[in-house]
Amino acid sequence: MSTNFSITEENYIKAIFHLQEVNGMVSTNELAAELDTKPASVTDMLKKLKVKKMVHYEPYQAFKLSSDGKKLALNIVRRHRLWEYFLVEKLQFGWDEVHELAEQLEHVSDKKLVDRLDAFLNFPRFDPHGDPIPDSNGKMAQQEQVCLTELPVQTQAEVCSVGSQSSSLLELLSHKHIGIGTRLEIKQRFSFDNSIEIKIKDQQLITLSKELAQALFVKKI
Amino acid sequence: MSTNFSITEENYIKAIFHLQEVNGMVSTNELAAELDTKPASVTDMLKKLKVKKMVHYEPYQAFKLSSDGKKLALNIVRRHRLWEYFLVEKLQFGWDEVHELAEQLEHVSDKKLVDRLDAFLNFPRFDPHGDPIPDSNGKMAQQEQVCLTELPVQTQAEVCSVGSQSSSLLELLSHKHIGIGTRLEIKQRFSFDNSIEIKIKDQQLITLSKELAQALFVKKI
DNA sequence: ATATATTTTTAGATTCGTCTAAAATATTTT
DNA sequence: AAAATATTTTAGACGAATCTAAAAATATAT
Known part of the structure; x- marks a missing residue:
């Protein structure tokens, strides 16, 4: 029904x-x-x-x-992210160019198709943006959120939460033009003071202190 | 534009x-x-x-x-048949269950997507129903397909496409174990009702009504 | 607590694709 | 060639999804 x-x-x-x-x-x-x-x-x-x-x-x-609404939403998200995974993994698209296409493909809602696509892709648990893909029952893995201090150099990541709401932290973040959703790449780590150098797209290298890095949580992209 | x-x-x-x-x-x-x-x-x-x-x-x-209309039509046909090929070849659907799904997928018209799907599938020239797939310029291989009604007795042939996608036709074909690729020989024709008797390898003689024979296209072998 | 500003809803119009019923045109039959 | 039949188009309406402009409800500020 x-x-x-x-x-x-x-x-x-x-x-x-x-x-x-x-x-x-x-x-x-x-x-x-x-x-x-x-x-x-x-x-x-x-x-x-x-x-x-x-x-x-x-x-x-x-x-x-409603709970029915949530169920449908999870199903749509599932379709969207599976197609994104397909486009990147099988058709060689970049992770940054698949969103629009997945928006269109996600509306093909045949369950058998979606489940077979899932199987064909080997039941991936995260899409190319690092977001979790709901399984056929709507269960979704926890997002792999990692502290910036844990990432190796050259990793690309997207800021998804901050460790505190203190105004001093927010002031510093805004000064450095960092916010939720900011995408960055780890360029270098300095063991002397545990500071990190990162690069945000189209910007210069920025240095983050150990304290600041500890307050930033990101997901890999 | x-x-x-x-x-x-x-x-x-x-x-x-x-x-x-x-x-x-x-x-x-x-x-x-x-x-x-x-x-x-x-x-x-x-x-x-x-x-x-x-x-x-x-x-x-x-x-x-118009010629523009024909160009668009060939493009839609291209998308449809590529998705059918994908569904059968990669997602293990039967050739008789992909039509409806392809009807939905074909309306995603992004050229880059279609061309990459084509490449991913290794530029197939015929879809699972035996119909030719237009290439990215709209060129389509010709297939010397003949209607079963036109073949003389004793001819051997291979089924390569069907005249419609109606579920009643597909049901009948599956009941008679006839599909794309089936090899058969024309055994006898009956002018009274234009029915045909054929033989599929290792099976008994089968009678096909005029209507069914008209819906089957084959190539000689 | 009253005035002001913001948010949200209603009312009525618009576009797309569809429908039915009736009118216009084309085709076939006699 | 006129009458009967079949095909195609028009006219007017409807449902979905949207919009603008104005009214109603809520939130904020003095």
């Missing part, structure tokens, strides 16, 4: 899933920005998704996915 | 291409039947496709694709 979802509905569900990972709850404006559409359109769709029991939503309140 | 085409428009263009292969020209009713829609809808779409210069169409007249 699996209801049918349009590509548009799937895109809304995926976006809500993504936003609620951060805050737990999602607002109309936030979602409109994420989908590059207008708040009025979001309200219309929320009413539709509520009828289909995919979201917990009351007018003027923040909302989130 | 390659204009953008919706999935619906692509489906119309593919269907016109398929029909005009037979007669050279296509009628509104024919196309409506092929697409399982109403003639009025076909007329609407023809007007749209004419504006986009994809069809030669005048009201109340039979129509056909």
Whole structure:
């Protein structure tokens, strides 16, 4: 009795899933920005998704996915990441050029196809961006988050969390133009003071002190 | 400046291409039947496709694709058949279960993706149904395929394509253990009902109705 | 606690692809 | 060649997804 979802509905569900990972709850404006559409359109769709029991939503309140909604979201994420893996691993695309293509391929929702693709790829657990791929039951490995101090040189990584919220740390990060999502490569380590030299795309080399490196958590890319 | 085409428009263009292969020209009713829609809808779409210069169409007249339309059609066919090849060759689907899936995958039209898929599959020249796959320039190998009804008795032949993808046809073929690549010999023809008796290696004689024989295309061996 | 600003929802219009019913054109039959 | 039949097009409506502009609800600030 699996209801049918349009590509548009799937895109809304995926976006809500993504936003609620951060805050737990999602607002109309936030979602409109994420989908590059207008708040009025979001309200219309929320009413539709509520009828289909995919979201917990009351007018003027923040909302989130129902458990069915979450299940569907995980399934879409699974498809997306499997195709990304396929494109990089089998068709030699760069990890930075596959997102758009996977956005299109992910909407082919045939379960048999997805499961066979999974098997063909040898049941990969992480996509080319380091994000975990849900298995056929919707279970997803924990993201491999590593402290910057643990990475060998030449590794590429993306900042995904910071070890504290102290304003002194945030001030320093902003001064060095580092934030969540910043991609960097480890260039050199200095054992004398355990400092690290990194390079952010299109920028000069930057030195991070041991203390700063310890406060940065990244995922490999 | 390659204009953008919706999935619906692509489906119309593919269907016109398929029909005009037979007669050279296509009628509104024919196309409506092929697409399982109403003639009025076909007329609407023809007007749209004419504006986009994809069809030669005048009201109340039979129509056909323009050269641009034909080019697009060949590109869609290319995508469809490459995905069918992928599904059978890499994901272990049966040749009789890939049509629907390829219908969905074919609408991802990124040229780089298609060309890389082609390369990954080693530039196959025929899909799993025996139909030729257009190359990246739209050139398609000719196959001297003959309808089973045209062969004289005692001829040996190999099945290389089927005349439709209807599930009723595929069901019947699978029941009679006939598939792409099956080798057979024409044993006898009956003018009363135009049925044919054939023999497949190591099997008993089998009777094929006129309708079934018309749907089977073979090459002599 | 009242005024102001922000967020969210409604109301009504628009585009795409579809439909039905009726009108226009083309074809076939007599 | 006129009448009957079949095909195709128009006219008007509908559902999905979107938009703008205005109203309603909520949040913030003085």
